[in-house]
Amino acid sequence: MTDDFVQNIIARTVSSSQAGKSMSSSPIVRNAKIAEEASIPITTPEIAFGLILRLVRLVEAGMQSIDPGHGLSGSQLWALWLVSAQPGLRIGELAEAMFIHPSTASNLLDKLEAKDLIFRQRQCADSRVICLHLTAKGNALVSAIPGPLQGRLRDALLSLPRGELICLCKAIGNVLQKMSRG
Structure with a gap:
């Protein structure tokens, strides 16, 4: 993330959160100026x-930009991409990869199966284990649709230095833990 990008986000956050208020008296602006003078990275909960x-909106926009003529939801497309990337995937593994409950994954798969995808x-070896595969129609559909934005997000995460990625994971994990308590 470039400094210009972060400064742009800060400026938009400040202007949207302080609409109609004196900018010089804003605690966000004062803190930003103090941090900038002390060469401290500017971080607030608002930023x-x-x-x-913005990240969530980018992912949503990427999913919405896919031709709706296919009649599939973003989750269904994501499931198809995951199965195409790993033929023989188990339902539990799909659910885990999509961060959904196995029964939700099963319901989603019922719809894809009904569409012959x-x-x-x-x-x-073990008849209790069910593996997922794309049909010819499912393979054709996946080939015709551009890859998911989640793939671009994964690529961006892979390009982060290891220390930044560790900090990001810890921070997101902490936020999710705090949110799940309330």
């Missing part, structure tokens, strides 16, 4: 919220 919201196959 963090703005950055997270996937099929479930029992494993010979």
